[in-house]
Amino acid sequence: HDQYAVIGNPIGHTKSPLIHGMFAEATGQDIVYTAIEGRPGQFAEDAAAFRAAGGRGMNVTAPFKLDAFAFATERSPRASLAGAVNALKFDGERVLAENFDGVGLTRDVVENQGCAMRGKRVLILGAGGATRGALLPFLEQQPSELVIANRTVDKAVALATELRSHGPVRGCGYHDLDGQRFDLVFNATSASLRGELPPVPATVFTADGLAYELAYGKGLTPFLRMAQQTGVKRLADGVGMLVEQAAEAFDWWRGVRPETSAVIAKLTVPLR
Ligand code: ATR
Incomplete structure (x- = not known):
């Protein structure tokens, strides 16, 4: 064999x-x-x-x-x-x-969760390796906008600049998310691995949208708990x-x- x-x-x-x-x-x-x-x-x-x-x-x-x-x-x-x-x-x-991390994630969202990304507002938290892998497969789904938010703002902006020719992507800090709402919100930070919550405003979620934690096997992480408390019904982890x-x-x-x-x-x- x-x-x-x-x-x-x-x-x-x-x-x-x-x-x-x-x-x-x-x-x-x-x-x-x-x-x-x-x-x-x-x-x-x-x-x-x-x-x-x-x-x-x-x-x-x-x-x-x-x-x-x-x-x-x-x-x-x-x-x-x-x-x-x-x-x-x-x-x-x-x-x-x-x-295959990004294509696997995209496939899970679009096919298993039944959440099409086309024309949707998509937010991804974090600008490390996990986000890097997801950006191109996400943009191929043609969201209306893809926003990368990161604690270190420069990293998010640099990533967005690198991907600019592939679709409508922009980078920002967490404060810039005040007053904005998204259909799909992904937590690609490593915060959950330490039981921490990235400083995302609770107002970014949409009740009939999706909150997705890329980490797997951590149960209801602080990020998913926050999404649930704001009324998001569709919660997923990285399984x-x-x-x-x-x-x-x-x-x-x-x-x-x-x-x-x-x-x-x-x-x-x-x-x-
Ligand atoms: P990975 O390969 O898993 O993406 P990484 O490349 O080390 O890991 O990136 C970790 C990401 O999680 C980074 O975006 C980091 O933010 P910074 O670039 O500002 O460091 C983010 N991160 C980790 N802990 C965090 C926390 N407590 N709150 C917010 N963001 C956090």
Whole structure:
């Protein structure tokens, strides 16, 4: 069987082997998918060792997404634009690199949550790697406006400037959101990982809109709680994004697109 792995540090809580195991079983693909705890500063050695042992591809998670970008010999346009890589494919000496986080997120929102973005006002909080990955796939959905808000305003403005030729995107600070409302609001900051709330005004939400927390498995985060208190009925965390990016990688490696709904259902933890 062909070998795949996810590499990260820490890696103990990863759901990727479970997800890819379910995909393999459902599609009849003969693969083995394991988890590797990468050594900080030695990504290239660890990835090369896996390839030398017969590995065909890897998923890459924190803190190695930039190392994987450097390790690659060929990068897709979306990996290049995100400046980060979450999937590698080994083909002889070639190391092909992709970033499926943004497409996975977009697919989850549009198809699973049934929230079309076309013509909608979309807000994304944070200007780090998670936001970088999401911007191009979001703009491809043709929102009427895409606003990036960040604590460090310059980072949001710089990102928006970089993406300007792809659609109506602008960067700003949290204070600039006063008096503005959005149909879809995404939290792509790392605040939730520490139980913190980005300083977003509660007035940005729309009751029949969507509030989406990119982090997964944190329950009702301060961001989701705030959205719920303002009356937003549709709340989501990153479980669908996680499974959809995995499906993209599986398809890229194996040429078979797995069904995601049963896997998402299995991993979903009620938000409370
Ligand atoms: P990731 O790759 O997960 O996006 P990152 O690149 O370190 O992580 O970016 C983290 C993002 O979360 C940044 O936008 C950061 O804001 P700054 O650029 O101003 O630092 C944001 N962030 C982290 N903690 C936050 C908090 N408590 N409130 C608001 N924003 C926060």
